[in-house]
Amino acid sequence: MGLKSHTDTGVITVVLWEQAGGLQVKHGEAWLDATPSSGVLIVNIGNLLQVMSNGEYKSAEHRVLANPGPIPRLSVSVFYYPLVCDDQIGPIPELVSAEKLLLFNNSTLANTWKITSGHDIRGI
Numbered sequence: 183m184g185l186k187s188h189t190d191t192g193v194i195t196v197v198l199w200e201q202a203g204g205l206q207v208k209h210g211e212a213w214l215d216a217t218p219s220s221g222v223l224i225v226n227i228g229n230l231l232q233v234m235s236n237g238e239y240k241s242a243e244h245r246v247l248a249n250p251g252p253i254p255r256l257s258v259s260v261f262y263y264p265l266v267c268d269d270q271i272g273p274i275p276e277l278v279s280a281e282k283l284l285l286f287n288n289s290t291l292a293n294t295w296k297i298t299s300g301h302d303i304r305g306i
């Protein structure tokens with residue numbers, strides 16, 4: 183199974199992924215292959231961490247190629263994100279300054295999710 187180009191919506195995603203390739207990360211206009219390695223966990227920065235870090239960390243666009251090679255592909259993703267839609271989320275105050283202006287407004291989790299991912303937190 184492949185996955186179309188996307189950024190992860192939450193705070194971080196931890197991916198356990200072995201042997202078969204297929205994960206690609208966008209760098210400029212190029213798609214770079216992530217190199218599979220046994221026992222390695224991939225930690226993706228999600229859209230909410232980009233907001234919380236006031237843009238210090240970027241949620242990278244990535245995709246997964248279907249059937250990238252002869253080995254069956256198995257990956258396990260765990261998504262970390264807050265659950266209460268009405269909670270406020272925004273840049274951590276220490277990361278906002280005269281040199282590093284506020285890039286995102288404080289808003290509810292549901293609203294921030296919609297702005298950063300383009301769809302409703304309930305998947306609508």
Ligand SMILES: O=C(O)CCC(=O)C(=O)O
Binds near residue numbers: 190
């Ligand atoms: O399977 C992978 O290597 C990555 C999966 C992924 O991008 C995701 O679950 O959001």
Ligand SMILES: [Fe+2]
Binds near residue numbers: 188189190226
């Ligand atoms: Fe992803």
